[in-house]
Amino acid sequence: MERKNAKEILERYRLGTCSEEEKSWVETWHLQQLKESQYTANVADIKRIQDEVKSRIEVNIYDNVKRIRRKNQLFKISAVAASLIFVLGVSYFFSRESTKEPIAHPVWQQADIQPGGHKAVLLSGDGSAIQLSERRNTIIVGAQIRYADGAELLQGDPTSSLSEAPTVHTLQTPKTGTYNIVLADGTKVWLNAYSSLKFPSRFEGKERVVELAGEAYFEVAHNKKQPFKVRSQQQTIEVLGTHFNLSAYTSEATVTTLLEGAVKVNNVDDSKSVLLKPGQQSIVKEDTKQIQLAQSNTEHAVAWKNGYFNFDNETLGSILNKIARWYDVEFTYEKTPSNKTYIGAVSRSRNLSAVLRALEAAADVKFKRTGRKITVTP
Incomplete structure (x- = not known):
């Protein structure tokens, strides 16, 4: 030229x-x-x-x-x-x-x-499926589920009682989609593409439990009396209050990266566990099923959340x-x-x-x- x-x-x-x-x-x-x-x-x-x-x-x-x-x-x-x-x-x-x-x-x-964007479906406990707005990117769980700007998304049942079991919902992103959610306890979750998060309408009992398939970044609201747990295909994470990224896609290694606080990673297969410190990550490979501990580039782990691919x-x-x-x-x-x-x-x-x-x-x-x-x- x-x-x-x-x-x-x-x-x-x-x-x-x-x-x-x-x-x-x-x-x-x-x-x-x-x-x-x-x-x-x-x-x-x-x-x-x-x-x-x-x-x-x-x-x-x-x-x-x-x-x-x-x-x-x-x-x-x-x-x-x-x-x-x-x-x-x-x-x-x-x-x-x-x-x-x-x-x-x-x-x-x-x-x-073209690249992906804000896309997700909310699967309600009553069996309905709500296609979420692509012009918005966050929903908030409370008495009703609404968008961050206040627009109502899912009306709660005014006749329901606290004595009744919480309703379990699922936020699901397709390929090309990401979405954010603020759970009932104030925990913030960023959901990556082709992922799903199962969560209750409110947290009750001795612990707060959600289930993840795919990848998400968590900023967990602190509550010492009610530990937060994330269940995935190969492990369960226990946390009191912290920031971490969890990648748990099918047919790939399950990788937990800690940015702040402390988490305990429990292996489902052999009941062994490791305690992560900031800057560390645990890796559970699909073939070995064992937890490996390594130092981590935390910037790399959360790059997707910040709008770019970062390959390390x-x-x-x-x-x-x-x-x-x-x-x-x-x-x-x-x-x-x-x-x-x-x-x-x-x-x-x-x-x-x-x-x-x-x-x-x-x-x-x-x-x-x-x-x-x-x-x-x-």
Whole structure:
């Protein structure tokens, strides 16, 4: 591409007026700059560049630069690349092992697939199913279930008595959907795509119990006299008051990451338990069924809640599982993917084609899409 044309595309990217194809070109070039640069940025440099770029650019700016470390070393990036990280919303991937040139991306002829949004269904205890508003993102459980703005969603039974058992409801998100809920005790829950949370209309007895399938982030209201428990397919979490993320998707490892407080993770299969401290996570793999304890990148664990994918030494298969749930697509492989791992981040607000182009440039693979079915080739 001629230098003049490249300059024009970069200017259009800065203004937010370039095409998807031009966006892909800029991001692929940015990836190559990351790989070839000999400059090691320090925190002061990155902060200075952020401030300069923020003062000049007023559209499509992502507010936080995520500093991703590899074996405690900052990525080697040029000053130009650092500014692009800010503009792109950290939209890049970087292979731990690959030194090959980025693969030329194909021309995407089909209509693009947009990212997910606020989508969920409330399954009431009476058997009814209520499709929740996509213009809102939070429901609150009380005498009635309502939206955070006060709009009523599910009317309580005025004739019911506290002597009657609480009604059990389920908040369910589809692929491409997230939703938030404030439980009857004030506990806040962010529900990720393709997940469900079973909860009572009010908490009674000696403990507060909910059931999770999929992934959610919890900020539990403190109540020492009534411990909070989260049940999932492989474990039960006991907590008094804390912030943690739980990923418990079927056919994947169950991962509990603690950000604040303390939780006790009980393994359903062998009755063993571990006590987590902030910054730690427990992992229960589907094959071994045993609890493994590890230090955690908490920012990585809750990235989905903050609006981006953050891959920290993850395999291609793990990365594509997350993408599949957010865009409601299905990946198939021509060859079994390797265990090579990648680190990087990309906004969850990007269309699917932009995310796949970034992966093509960094992961030494190609994608062929037919509708919502995507074939992965080496």
